[in-house]
Amino acid sequence: MKVHIHELSTSDYAHVIALARRSLSDPVDERLIRRLLAAEPAARPELHVAAWRGQHLIGVALGSVRRHDDLLTGGPRLLAVDPAWQRRGIGARLLSELEQRLQAIGVHELRVGNLAPNYLWPGVPETNLAMQALLAQQGYELAGETLNMTVELNGRDWLAGIDPKQWSIRRARYGETDLAAWAGERWGAAWQWEAMQAVSVDPPTALVAERDGEYGGFACWDVSGFWGTFGPTGVDEALQGHGLGRTLLCATLAAMASAGYRQIEISWVGPQAFYTRIAGARPGRICLLYRKPVTSLAGPIERDLPQRQP
Structure with missing residues (x-):
């Protein structure tokens, strides 16, 4: 046949x-x-x-x-x-x-x-x-090539010592399309799509940093890659360097741990040293681009x- x-x-x-x-x-x-x-x-x-x-x-x-x-x-x-x-x-x-x-x-x-x-x-x-x-x-x-990194979630209180510096860290709302539009304006269509995926499920798989009704940053999980994948995450350029990225990372890892994940993967890693220092991330799979x-x-x-x- x-x-x-x-x-x-x-x-x-x-x-x-x-x-x-x-x-x-x-x-x-x-x-x-x-x-x-x-x-x-x-x-x-x-x-x-x-x-x-x-x-x-x-x-x-x-x-x-x-x-x-x-x-x-x-x-x-x-x-x-x-x-x-x-x-x-x-x-x-x-x-x-x-x-x-x-x-x-x-x-x-x-x-x-x-x-x-x-x-x-x-x-x-x-x-x-x-x-x-x-x-x-x-x-x-x-x-x-690209690098993914892995993080062990067990045995650590991810919320300990987080200082949001007057920013409110909350879970995104279901259907919060304003967040996707905000991400798209700053980081392009791919991140807009991923943020939209995060707010299209209930409960949403995104956290946002907000102050006086304005977004300062966001972090997603389970939007691209396999289940248990962290990212993307971004902080407004004017607010970088003040710990908001660290706060969003730790708060998101706490949310993923609460969802039952024991180990997660950070996909397509850029700042490797940041993830190692804050989360103890280790090099994971390498993927080749053709x-x-x-x-x-x-x-x-x-x-x-x-x-x-x-």
Whole structure:
């Protein structure tokens, strides 16, 4: 029986969830995979493609498009193949199909990693040697790396000694879209999307620093990455250097501990020394970033994009 590549439909989501559970090394659940599928900003359904053998889903590629300044970029936020079908060229076929579809909508550069928001890993985990080999085979070049850090939450009172310096630290309100807009004005569309995700669940997964009705900073968790991921967090530039970031970090870690997390991951870390000093964070997984110029493809495709019928 042949393997066919088709566009996903919403009726296929249960198959994708089951495939992710079989094929990913990190634990996933239905809610996490549905976020990855359905919450995609500026979603393009034609970029969700899957490999089928009869009625059995054996591989999937979920594509994203992001704009960085004037550069339209895109690539897979998830590429997964059933373990029983790995090393048979399924991943290469899915990636090539996704590349052609991205080229058809005008993407200038192909990326694997560096496609925030709505990701599981910031890039390719350095332990995923099979994915690295596939990307090298497909002509991708290494473009950098990111670091995640881990924090043990047990055995520490995260609220001890916090001095908010006249700032009120509170949980964001459900549907508090003003917070998302404020974050977007200062840090861009990716953080706006992540803050919106945080206030779209009840209870929200964000804390804010507020004084006289004005925001000074915020911190989120469980908005990108796997469950138990801290970030993003930011403090207004005019208020930095006065301990508000430390207060938000510790208050958020206390909230995550209360939610039942024993260990958390800080994704896509910038200030490593800060997280080590304040939270005792340790280096965790390294993720590799890849890119490939669209000019290396054969040329734009001009064909209908098939959709599998439910």
